[in-house]
Amino acid sequence: MSSPVTTHLNGDSFSQAFISGIHRVIDEQDFLNRINVFPVADGDTGTNLSLSLGATLPLLTRTDDQHLGTLLAAVADALLDSSRGNSGAIVAQFFQGVSDSAGEISRFTTYTFSKAVTLGSEYAHDALSEPREGTILSVISAFADSVKRQSIECNEEDFRVVIERAVERVEKALAETPNQLDVLRKAGVVDAGAKGFATMVSGMAEYIRHGRVAPKPDLSALFSEELSFATSAEGADSSFRFCTECIVTGADIDRRKMRESLDQIGDSLVLAGTKRKAKIHIHVDEPEQVFELARRYGDLSAEKADDIHRQHVSSHNDARRFAVITDSAADIPDDDMERLDIHMVPLRIQFGEHGYLDKVSISTEEFFHELATNPYHPTTSQPAPGDFRRQFQFLASHFSDVISINVTARVSGTFHAATAAAARVNAPGIIHVVDSHNASLGQGLLAIFAAECSKAGLSADNTLAKLEQITAKTRAFAIVSDLRYAVKGGRIPGYIKTIADLLRLTPVIRTTSDGRIGTAGFLLGRRKRLQKFARYIATRVSDDGPLTVLIGHAICPQDATLLEHLLRDELNDIHRLSITELGTAFGVHGGPATLVVATQPSRELPENVV
Numbered sequence: 001m002s003s004p005v006t007t008h009l010n011g012d013s014f015s016q017a018f019i020s021g022i023h024r025v026i027d028e029q030d031f032l033n034r035i036n037v038f039p040v041a042d043g044d045t046g047t048n049l050s051l052s053l054g055a056t057l058p059l060l061t062r063t064d065d066q067h068l069g070t071l072l073a074a075v076a077d078a079l080l081d082s083s084r085g086n087s088g089a090i091v092a093q094f095f096q097g098v099s100d101s102a103g104e105i106s107r108f109t110t111y112t113f114s115k116a117v118t119l120g121s122e123y124a125h126d127a128l129s130e131p132r133e134g135t136i137l138s139v140i141s142a143f144a145d146s147v148k149r150q151s152i153e154c155n156e157e158d159f160r161v162v163i164e165r166a167v168e169r170v171e172k173a174l175a176e177t178p179n180q181l182d183v184l185r186k187a188g189v190v191d192a193g194a195k196g197f198a199t200m201v202s203g204m205a206e207y208i209r210h211g212r213v214a215p216k217p218d219l220s221a222l223f224s225e226e227l228s229f230a231t232s233a234e235g236a237d238s239s240f241r242f243c244t245e246c247i248v249t250g251a252d253i254d255r256r257k258m259r260e261s262l263d264q265i266g267d268s269l270v271l272a273g274t275k276r277k278a279k280i281h282i283h284v285d286e287p288e289q290v291f292e293l294a295r296r297y298g299d300l301s302a303e304k305a306d307d308i309h310r311q312h313v314s315s316h317n318d319a320r321r322f323a324v325i326t327d328s329a330a331d332i333p334d335d336d337m338e339r340l341d342i343h344m345v346p347l348r349i350q351f352g353e354h355g356y357l358d359k360v361s362i363s364t365e366e367f368f369h370e371l372a373t374n375p376y377h378p379t380t381s382q383p384a385p386g387d388f389r390r391q392f393q394f395l396a397s398h399f400s401d402v403i404s405i406n407v408t409a410r411v412s413g414t415f416h417a418a419t420a421a422a423a424r425v426n427a428p429g430i431i432h433v434v435d436s437h438n439a440s441l442g443q444g445l446l447a448i449f450a451a452e453c454s455k456a457g458l459s460a461d462n463t464l465a466k467l468e469q470i471t472a473k474t475r476a477f478a479i480v481s482d483l484r485y486a487v488k489g490g491r492i493p494g495y496i497k498t499i500a501d502l503l504r505l506t507p508v509i510r511t512t513s514d515g516r517i518g519t520a521g522f523l524l525g526r527r528k529r530l531q532k533f534a535r536y537i538a539t540r541v542s543d544d545g546p547l548t549v550l551i552g553h554a555i556c557p558q559d560a561t562l563l564e565h566l567l568r569d570e571l572n573d574i575h576r577l578s579i580t581e582l583g584t585a586f587g588v589h590g591g592p593a594t595l596v597v598a599t600q601p602s603r604e605l606p607e608n609v610v
Contacts, residue, residue, distance in 0.1 A: 005159045005208040010107040011066035017207040018075075019060050020214040022053045024203030025196055026426060027217035032196050033397050035189040038135070038181055039086060039268050040243075040283070040308050045192035047393045048085030050426065052092065053200070055082030068106050072099040080279050081247065081302065084390060086270055087136050087193030089245075089281040090124050093272035094140055097123030110151035110162050117144045129259060129269045134180025136193035142173035143201055163205045174198045240266050240283040242305040242360070244290045248278045250298025258297055265289050283308065288361035304387060305360045306394075310343060322401035322460040323429075324451040325391060327383060327414050328358040329407035329585040330436075330443040331552050331596070333578050340451035345383045345391055347414070349584060352376035364581040368555050368592050377488040380584055382414040388421035396429030401460035404433045405447045405467075407585065408515035411439065432464060437515035440585040441550040441598030442476035448548075449600065466603075471513075473544055476598040478509040478586050479523070479533050485591035492519075508536060509586070530559060530595075534566035537597055546575040546602040552582035554594040563595060575602035 005013050025032075025046075032046030056078045059071065076099035079092035097120035105112060121144035125131050146169035150156040177191040178184040184191055203214045244266070248258075253275050262269050266284035273279050278297070284290055287305035294300050325343035326332075332342060346357040349367065351374045356362035358380070362370070371378065388404070395402045404422070409415040415435050422431035434450075436443040449470060453463040480486065483497035500507060505522040506529050512518075523532045541547065549567060553560035560579045568574060586596050 004211045007157050007159065008107045008109060009068075009113060009159060009208070011068040011071045013207075014068060014108070015060040015062075015066060015071065016213055017204040019057065020207040020212070021200035021203035022057060022060075023214040023216055024199045024206075025053055026050045027214070028196070028199050029217075029426075030397055030428065032192045032199075033394075035187075035195065036192040037187045037189060038183050038191060043398060044085060044394045045087050045196060047390075047397050047427070048083075048088045049091065049193070049196040051390065051393060052079060052083045052085075052088030054426070055079070068108065069099075069102050069104045072102045075099065077277075080273050080277060083272065083279055083281070084245070085243065086268055086281060087196060089270035089272045089279055090127055090136055090140075090193070091197065092279060093127040093270070094120040094124040096272065096274065097121070110147070110157050110159055113159075113162075114144075114148045114151040117147050120144065123272075127270050127272045129263050129271075132181070134177040134184060134194075135191050136197050138177060138180065138191075139170055139173045139194040139197045142169045143197070145169070160209045163201075163208045167202055167205045170198045170201050240268075241285050241307060241309055242283065242287050243268075243281070243308050244284050244287040244305045245279070245281050245302065246291060246294055246300055246304070247302040248273075248280065248294045248298045248300060250276065250278075252276075253278050253297050258293070261293050262290065265293070286361075287357065291361055300355075303355070303357055303361070304390070305346070305357055306391070307343075310341065320399070320454040321457060322403055322454050322463070323395040323399040324403050324405065324447055324454060325395060326405045326443065326447040327407055327418070328360075328583060329412065329414065329439050330405070330447055331440045331550075331580055331583045331585065332444040332447060333550070333580040336448050336451075336578070340448065340455060342447055342451050343391055343395065345387050345418075347383055347584065348381045349588075350379045350381065358584055364583060364587075365555060367584060368587065371485065371588070372592055377485070378584075378588055380588055382412055382417050385417045385421040385424070388418045389424055392421055392425045392431050393427050396425050396427035396431060399429050402429050402431045403450050403460060403463065403467075404431060405436050405443065405450060406433065407439045407443055408437050408511070408517065409435045410437075410515040411517055430460070432460060434464070434467060435515065436474075437471055437513065438474055438476055438511050438598075439517060440476060440478075440583065441552045441580075441596050442474050442511055442600075443585075445474050445548060445550055445598050445600045446471060449603075470600060470603070474598065474600045475541060476511045476596060477520075477533075477537050477540075478590060478594060478596040479506050479529065480509065480590040481506075481593040482591050483507070486589045489589050506532075508533070509590075530563050531566055533595070533597075534563060534570045537567065537599070538570035541599045542571060544599065544601045546573045547571060548600045548602045549574055549577040550598045551577070551579045552586075552596040552598075553579065554582045554587050554590060554592050556593045556595070559593065559595060563597070567597070 029046035029050045033043045036045040056075050076096045083089045083092040098116040101116035101119040121140050146166040150162045259271050266282040268283040270281040328346045346360045349356045404418050406415040418433045436446050486492045504526045507519050508521050510520040551560050
């Protein structure tokens with residue numbers, strides 16, 4: 001145990017106090033998620049604050065002597081890069097103000113500390129276009145006002161006295177939040193972001209007053225089935241769908257103009273940062289509008305867009321035993337995504353210097369238009385582990401198990417990124433990362449199957465066993481009309497295209513049971529190629545019994561409809577058949593007019609089976 005802080009707070013003692021506060025927030029993560037009803041009842045405030053603050057722990061736990069000003073600058077920068085959600089962005093801006101006030105000083109007195117947190121409060125308020133009382137801002141103001149009054153007006157020099165009275169003032173402000181926002185009063189809760197900040201202050205006070213760092217939380221004990229709150233419909237409704245964030249880096253960012261532009265396209269705007277680096281958090285329907293606007297002010301990074309509506313459904317869905325998530329290499333009909341509450345982590349697509357989030361900031365139609373007209377052939381890259389971790393963290397805070405079904409590890413590092421992210425999740429739910437040995441519609445069928453198991457009441461362990469059995473019998477086949485896209489992408493050498501064109505051959509691509517994707521043969525002649533393709537598929541799956549079939553098309557819906565009729569003629573036992581648009585997994589190498597068919601043996605799932 002260290003000695004309590006008295007008249008000075010240096011780099012090392014600030015680190016210990018802040019670590020204590022962060023531990024408290026992480027310990028309260030699940031509680032904060034469950035009381036989250038404002039501005040959107042998406043149940044992720046605890047997760048966002050834990051991820052945001054947790055990113056500073058490596059800086060704070062260094063063993064060398066830390067200069068306070070230098071440490072605060074590093075903390076502010078780390079928070080800006082790692083901040084998640086509305087509350088996380090506001091806290092990042094608060095510490096940016098604290099850092100700017102501290103400058104090069106090596107230790108805080110109560111007077112300089114009061115100046116720093118006062119500027120931090122001003123920064124936090126300035127980050128929002130429409131600051132609201134009854135939120136985290138009210139508690140930040142109460143904290144700063146109390147510290148200022150004790151140190152400046154009362155000339156109090158003892159940090160222990162200042163922080164004790166600040167905690168009392170913060171708790172009063174927190175208790176007032178339901179009286180300031182109707183949505184909180186109706187739900188019977190305090191504001192989640194405000195509670196998170198109050199928890200952080202309480203943890204810091206424990207070290208300053210008693211020299212004790214709050215213990216590292218027992219993460220396995222965070223999940224509680226007994227704790228529940230009624231949420232207000234008012235808090236659940238949002239006029240915009242995507243919680244969108246990005247970082248802009250530039251030489252002289254005009255944040256005022258950027259804010260004015262962003263205000264026109266969404267709500268819940270938080271604009272944090274400095275003239276050299278700005279963090280945008282906003283709720284919009286079209287994330288690409290945000291990214292396009294941000295590019296006018298500098299270089300873009302850390303783009304992300306989370307589906308608020310789907311998170312809200314998941315956080316209040318007690319019927320399902322576990323959550324299902326996949327990456328955007330999977331192609332799944334929209335109706336199934338909504339009906340089964342399947343979550344998705346977008347891959348990244350790059351056309352030259354212009355990047356997109358797959359299926360979020362670029363639609364399928366837009367993608368194939370770019371593919372046909374853009375001089376740059378696109379490259380696709382796996383999601384960063386942080387993209388997975390953010391969603392894993394949210395889902396594992398609301399479900400005891402999460403099954404992540406990812407594109408075959410034979411062709412992508414996505415499975416390994418998901419595995420790495422799962423190992424770093426500090427939430428009570430267990431993450432199960434599954435290699436689909438498939439892509440596109442085949443991967444989509446496996447995600448649908450897992451989600452159907454959850455809906456039917458099967459346990460995660462039972463579902464994982466069934467997935468292992470059915471994966472080997474989930475097959476995907478594709479035909480490509482124009483091999484030039486595969487040549488551009490380096491998937492096949494140019495001479496193969498020359499031979500295929502000369503002999504009028506249509507290559508058939510398929511997945512194998514060990515996860516490979518490659519050419520399985522050719523259809524002779526270009527006439528009646530769909531009839532030939534249907535027969536090719538039928539000869540390879542007709543013994544699999546009743547089938548679930550998915551057809552995906554690259555902006556050729558008439559061909560897909562014709563192929564449906566042909567498959568129904570060739571396969572007598574189709575249990576279910578759906579048509580959807582094709583995404584990038586096959587589309588980037590197949591181009592427009594590519595057709596993909598995936599099949600899977602149909603299995604009736606009993607209701608409420610453990």
